[in-house]
Amino acid sequence: MNQLMLSNVFDIIEGFPTVDLQTGANTGDWISLKNANRVAVVFMSGVGTDGDDPTLTIEQAKDVSDSGGVAKALNFTTIYRKQAATSLAAVDAWTVTTQSAGNTYTNTDAAQQDLIWVVEFDPSELDVANGFTCIRATVADVGGAAQPGALLYLVSPKSATSPATPMSYIAD
Numbered sequence: 001m002n003q004l005m006l007s008n009v010f011d012i013i014e015g016f017p018t019v020d021l022q023t024g025a026n027t028g029d030w031i032s033l034k035n036a037n038r039v040a041v042v043f044m045s046g047v048g049t050d051g052d053d054p055t056l057t058i059e060q061a062k063d064v065s066d067s068g069g070v071a072k073a074l075n076f077t078t079i080y081r082k083q084a085a086t087s088l089a090a091v092d093a094w095t096v097t098t099q100s101a102g103n104t105y106t107n108t109d110a111a112q113q114d115l116i117w118v119v120e121f122d123p124s125e126l127d128v129a130n131g132f133t134c135i136r137a138t139v140a141d142v143g144g145a146a147q148p149g150a151l152l153y154l155v156s157p158k159s160a161t162s163p164a165t166p167m168s169y170i171a172d
Contacts, residue, residue: 013169015151021045021054021142028137028151030064033123035167040154041119041137047086048111048147055106055140056117060132063172073103074126074135080118081107088114111147134172 015028033039043056060074080094099105105117119137126132137151157167 009156011155011157011167011169013153013155015041015137015153018148018150021048021139021147021149022052022145024141026139026141026149026151028153029170030061030066030134030136031153031155031169032064032134032172033121033126033155033169034133034172035158036123036155036169037158038156039121039123039135041121041135042152042154043115043117043137043139043149044151045110045115045147045149047114048142049145050112052111052143052145052147053106053108054110054142054147054149055104056119057104057138057140058119059103059136059138060126061134061136062131064134064170066134071136072127072132074121075101075103076105076119076121077101078119079105080120081115083107083110083113083115085113088116094118111142 013031016026019026045054058074059071061071062068077098079097081097082088082091082094084091155169
């Protein structure tokens with residue numbers, strides 16, 4: 001029986017490692033979606049201090065270094081969330097939040113909860129007509145109190161790959 005492994009159908013790219021979100025701007029790496037079928041931006045954060053709510057921002061660019069300095073907003077409307085006061089261990093279902101189109105998301109009770117936020121994109125949602133093929137996500141400085149957080153990109157390739165020979169998403 002041929003078993004398709006998860007590592008054959010998506011790749012995990014670190015946007016930024018676990019950091020203290022209150023030490024400054026937390027800028028994810030640019031990734032290329034030229035070989036992608038779909039991407040999920042996954043932001044995770046631990047419990048912090050009331051009022052220090054994270055803001056997730058997503059941008060698009062023409063290359064993975066934004067060498068032309070032309071990055072611009074990548075708007076989204078749907079956010080999938082899991083949030084709980086201390087642990088997500090008992091949280092089964094995703095809460096789907098719909099907002100007006102914009103390239104940022106924040107939730108006013110996020111800082112005091114353990115959370116996972118997911119925003120998904122099809123590469124066709126980028127401004128491909130003008131050469132935009134890359135994205136990055138950032139989380140602004142949350143304020144004055146310690147709060148751990150990390151960012152991942154889950155990328156579904158256009159065709160199945162092997163973990164030993166993956167597609168590159170960090171180079172154009």
